[in-house]
Amino acid sequence: MNVSTRQLRAFVSAADHQNFTRAAAEIGLSQPAFSALIKSLEEELGAQLFVRNTRNIELSPFGKLFESFARRSLNETITALQHLQDYAAGRIGTVQVAALPSVAASWLPPVFRQFRAQYPGVTTVLRDGMSQNCVELLAAGEIDFAIATVDRHAAKLERQLLWQDQLHLVCPPDHPLARQRKRVTLEQIARYPIINFVSHSSVRQHVDAAFGPHTLNTVLEVEHLATASAMVESGVGLTIVPSLTLYQFRRPSLAILPIEDNSFKREVFILTRKNKLLSLPARAMRDMVIAHVAGLQRET
Numbered sequence: 001m002n003v004s005t006r007q008l009r010a011f012v013s014a015a016d017h018q019n020f021t022r023a024a025a026e027i028g029l030s031q032p033a034f035s036a037l038i039k040s041l042e043e044e045l046g047a048q049l050f051v052r053n054t055r056n057i058e059l060s061p062f063g064k065l066f067e068s069f070a071r072r073s074l075n076e077t078i079t080a081l082q083h084l085q086d087y088a089a090g091r092i093g094t095v096q097v098a099a100l101p102s103v104a105a106s107w108l109p110p111v112f113r114q115f116r117a118q119y120p121g122v123t124t125v126l127r128d129g130m131s132q133n134c135v136e137l138l139a140a141g142e143i144d145f146a147i148a149t150v151d152r153h154a155a156k157l158e159r160q161l162l163w164q165d166q167l168h169l170v171c172p173p174d175h176p177l178a179r180q181r182k183r184v185t186l187e188q189i190a191r192y193p194i195i196n197f198v199s200h201s202s203v204r205q206h207v208d209a210a211f212g213p214h215t216l217n218t219v220l221e222v223e224h225l226a227t228a229s230a231m232v233e234s235g236v237g238l239t240i241v242p243s244l245t246l247y248q249f250r251r252p253s254l255a256i257l258p259i260e261d262n263s264f265k266r267e268v269f270i271l272t273r274k275n276k277l278l279s280l281p282a283r284a285m286r287d288m289v290i291a292h293v294a295g296l297q298r299e300t
Contacts, residue, residue: 007041008074010034011049015067018056090280091121097285098127098134099147100202101225102244103268107147107296111288115281122281131202138271144282146271147289149202158272162293165242165266166258167210170232173255177238183260186214193219193237195228206266207240229254242266 013023014034024034042049049063059067086092095115099108104126112124127137131148138146139156147162169184171177177184177192190211196218197204207216219237222228225248228239233253240259241249249256270289272278278286 003041003044003073005074005077007037007044008070008077010037011041011066011070012074014038014050014057015059015063015070018058020057086121088280090119090284093279093281094123094125095279095282095285096125096127096143097145097147098129098137098143100131100134100149100244100268101128102242102247103147104128106244106247107289107292111285111292114288115285119281119284124285130200132200135271138273141273141276144272144278145286147268148271149206149266149268156274158274159269160271160290161267162270162290163244163268163297165244165268167207167240167242167266168246169238169240169257169259170229170249171238171255171257172232172235173253175238175255177257178255183258185260186211189238189240189259190214190216193217195220195222195231195237195239197221197228198223202266203241203245206242210240225249244268 009027010023010029013026014020017023017026020034020038021031024031027034029037038049045062045066047062047066048060049066050057051060083092097108105128108126112126115122115124125143127134127143131150134143134146134148135150135157137143169177169189171192177188194216196207196216198221199205201223204221220231222231225241225245228241229248231237232239232249246256270286272286
């Protein structure tokens with residue numbers, strides 16, 4: 001059986017109006033074309049749908065049985081098509097993003113606020129975590145794009161550089177290094193106890209690469225910025241962090257110091273899968289992130 005949506009729409013209109021002329025006008029057909037459409041439906045079903053008289057029509061016994069099916073099928077089709085149109089237009093759907101915690105806490109709040117205002121019907125999901133986890137989620141197809149510092153699975157990913165992050169030393173304000181007027185050196189930092197980050201974190205990997213031959217006196221390893229901040233405040237040691245994380249350390253009880261000759265920079269990328277077309281809302285959010293970061297760079 002091959003019943004079209006056009007035939008169902010014509011049938012339901014005729015059942016509502018009980019008149020072919022008025023039903024034909026409602027769906028934009030001439031009366032002969034409308035009658036031919038109903039006739040083709042009856043031929044497809046093998047039964048008469050309407051009993052005709054000189055002025056009006058009424059449903060046949062078979063037509064009454066067919067009516068509930070026709071209305072249900074037509075409503076389901078219209079609803080499904082509207083849902084698909086809304087998705088294609090970006091009015092509904094889901095955007096899933098993975099990002100470093102420092103990025104999630106600094107860049108993304110204003111971006112998400114802007115996105116929610118423009119796409120109120122779209123659900124957003126943010127997975128904040130270690131850079132390696134963000135990249136693995138993207139490579140597995142579980143998210144739309146990632147903001148991370150590493151490019152593992154590079155063969156499967158497109159990357160765009162967003163930011164180059166410099167390293168800073170954080171110490172108590174009465175520390176000897178905080179009292180000197182010139183920038184601190186790598187050699188000076190290596191003389192003091194350091195609160196470092198766990199080895200699988202992108203911050204730790206970049207700190208190790210930046211210090212190269214200078215061996216750090218690591219007295220404690222932590223995973224979270226807030227923990228490192230509290231430990232520095234308590235005098236356990238100093239810590240080294242990239243500029244994107246400095247929001248966690250800006251308080252009177254801490255001093256943030258630039259590092260001399262710190263040419264090493266942590267690169268932050270926006271990553272997508274190669275040959276993977278993003279939905280309209282996902283593309284919009286990605287573009288908002290890029291525009292927001294570009295604005296921050298102009299301000300610095």
